[in-house]
Amino acid sequence: MAETHLAKAIDIIKKATEEDTAKNYVEALRLYEHGCQYFLHAIKWMRFADETQGERQRDSIRERVRGYLDRAEKIKAYLDEQQTNARKPVKASGNGNSKDSDSDGEDAQTKKLQESVSKAIVVEKPNVSWNDIAGLEGAKTALKEAVIMPIRFPHLFTGLR
Template identity: 30%
Template sequence: MTQNHLSGMEASAVSVLKRAVELDQSERFQESLICYQEGIQLLMDALKAVKDDSKRGHYREKIKGYMDRAEQIKVHVNQMKEDGKYHEQIRISEDATGYSYEVLFKPYISSALTEVWVEDPYIRHTHQLYNFLRFCEMLLKAPCKVNKIHLLTSQDEADSGQQSGALAELKESLSAHGVTLDLQYSSTIHDREIRFDNGWIVKIGRGLDYFKRPKGRFSVGYCDYDLRQCQETTVDIFHTKHTKTL
């Protein structure tokens, strides 16, 4: 491995671990745990390429410190889950970027995840339907085995044909990927909530519709939601050992 490659891995590890510490200090423990694990792996990969003994010792010391902290967080998170007291809050500020569905939901998706419930009254207009499609695509690509997605939303009274047509097409498309879309409508639904059958519950103030409109069809952020500006909203994360079904 070249010195440049090694210094690049070091820089990546430092960046990820710095983020882990920031999240840790903000008490966003589940997110920080993911970053600690990724950063530790990067440091371990870099360690394999280090020849100097004193530097190897320095790396091992750093790795041990981060591993100890990650273990403490894991124990703390598991205890809060056990007590039913886990609550984490993320505040997305106006015009913030870096909050694609992949980024936001990654800490709560695990290999045990097979079923998802989405309650959101506003999966009606074209951009909202695309949001839901992107959310489904994110689940298909994630390291989990989701085979059923439930959607409870309200009917678009002005143009129910477009909404029902789009969701019927999505249902058929998901089916080809081995995923069942269970669709239900409610005229009284108000709250927005996403539940995973591994116990995580994510409540976003604006539901899935927290992105701003791009400035144009050929402006940065049109395709990549990590680069899309957000509207201000609050995300609350809870954990329950008994995920209720609809």
């Protein structure tokens, strides 16, 4: 699963850079955000025999995602500036009010997506173990069964359950 997400993320980012180079910034922004989501899914599902090597690779991917998100932020700022400059004459004439409200809705959704992706990136690995959590044995067991076991043993959680 991680390999497919990683391959899909790479393809999407390639398309994003092509659109970016072609100055099709709206499409590039969408593709950068979409590609970063796939990279984060790939990180989540990666498995390694050597955990040290795995952490290095995950950190490398996180760095690339930060770079892509930085570029997406620059594109977003540029597009916002272009929209602001384009809106000034439109507001003076009173035309295009529905267009302005649609783009504001898209801006809010894009900003919300960027914030959620930024929050999903874990910069450092927390040093917390199950023993650090006092009590709540039932909750810890439920979390292990619902989250950790499917990640560690995906072959046991295939098909209809």
